[in-house]
Amino acid sequence: MSLLRSAPPPVSNSVPVIDLHPARDEQLGYALRQACLDTGFFYIAHHGIDEALIERVFEASKAFFDQPLERKKQVDKAKSPANRGYEFLKGQTLEAGAPPDLKEGFYIGEELSADDPRVRGGEFNAGANQWPEDVPGFRETMNEYFAAMLGLSKRIMRGLALSLDLPEGYFDEFCREPLATLRLLHYPQQPEKPAPGEKGCGAHTDFGGITILLLDDNPGLQVWDIRSERWMDVDPIPGTFVVNLGDMVARWTNDRYRSTLHRVVNTSGNERYSVPFFFSGQLQHEVHCLPNCLNAGETPKYPPTTVGDHMREMYRRTYA
Numbered sequence: 001m002s003l004l005r006s007a008p009p010p011v012s013n014s015v016p017v018i019d020l021h022p023a024r025d026e027q028l029g030y031a032l033r034q035a036c037l038d039t040g041f042f043y044i045a046h047h048g049i050d051e052a053l054i055e056r057v058f059e060a061s062k063a064f065f066d067q068p069l070e071r072k073k074q075v076d077k078a079k080s081p082a083n084r085g086y087e088f089l090k091g092q093t094l095e096a097g098a099p100p101d102l103k104e105g106f107y108i109g110e111e112l113s114a115d116d117p118r119v120r121g122g123e124f125n126a127g128a129n130q131w132p133e134d135v136p137g138f139r140e141t142m143n144e145y146f147a148a149m150l151g152l153s154k155r156i157m158r159g160l161a162l163s164l165d166l167p168e169g170y171f172d173e174f175c176r177e178p179l180a181t182l183r184l185l186h187y188p189q190q191p192e193k194p195a196p197g198e199k200g201c202g203a204h205t206d207f208g209g210i211t212i213l214l215l216d217d218n219p220g221l222q223v224w225d226i227r228s229e230r231w232m233d234v235d236p237i238p239g240t241f242v243v244n245l246g247d248m249v250a251r252w253t254n255d256r257y258r259s260t261l262h263r264v265v266n267t268s269g270n271e272r273y274s275v276p277f278f279f280s281g282q283l284q285h286e287v288h289c290l291p292n293c294l295n296a297g298e299t300p301k302y303p304p305t306t307v308g309d310h311m312r313e314m315y316r317r318t319y320a
């Protein structure tokens with residue numbers, strides 16, 4: 001019988017660090033399974049992404065946000081049919097009923113030319129990026145980092161397949177021509193007297209497949225621990241990324257692997273920068289419950305959906 005049907009979730013109060021260079025694939029699959037059955041959040045170490053590139057990403061991000069608002073407005077996301085560019089402070093409300101998020105952002109996607117079938121077909125978020133003119137090296141750095149994140153995401157998706165007792169390439173179709181979004185975030189300090197519920201980033205789950213999150217030195221990320229029913233700090237660990245599972249994984253696994261609630265409260269006393277990379281998957285891909293994630297007599301909690309339908313709906317809700 002599959003472990004996924006029989007094993008109780010392991011108990012832990014913290015988020016594990018998973019080494020991406022284990023001796024064998026099975027070891028990686030096993031480590032991922034433990035982490036995913038638990039909080040659905042884990043750090044990855046020895047991920048192979050160049051530290052110098054990561055430094056350049058932070059430098060370019062800071063240089064962008066340091067500009068006067070007038071400059072940032074030149075690349076306003078509202079001008080882009082593909083949702084690329086600058087998002088104002090308080091531009092999104094990730095937690096329904098809470099005040100808008102105390103963050104400003106910049107969205108980057110895969111650079112697609114006007115004659116790409118995805119752009120011609122009006123596919124969600126397909127198109128060109130908007131680039132700031134006055135931040136040296138911004139475009140090159142972000143494109144390089146985007147490509148590196150795509151590669152890393154595909155690798156993690158393969159590990160995820162193994163962790164679910166599936167062939168390594170099970171999610172390859174989901175990973176083909178995926179929607180993916182790189183988001184630069186800048187959080188001002190949490191105000192001394194915030195409005196009720198006001199914070200950097202409201203409680204939410206991520207919408208797609210997996211998220212690879214690059215953190216600066218500041219704490220602020222909190223993850224909901226369903227066992228203790230408390231917010232748990234997930235603080236930065238140098239040399240790692242934080243990875244978390246999105247809604248597609250919860251749907252595939254009928255919540256065996258959860259898309260866990262998380263939020264940001266920037267009480268660090270500093271301005272905080274982070275860089276999530278959302279690997280959402282191929283928009284036409286239909287996501288339904290995996291057969292080995294259902295006990296006899298159990299029914300799927302979620303109806304089948306496509307990546308595209310779910311993404312569109314979540315953008316609609318959080319940008320209302």
Ligand SMILES: O=C(O)CCC(=O)C(=O)O
Binds near residue numbers: 185201221275
């Ligand atoms: O800034 C962070 O640490 C988390 C950001 C996040 O959860 C998101 O953008 O979805």
Ligand SMILES: [Fe+2]
Binds near residue numbers: 204205206211262
């Ligand atoms: Fe998130």
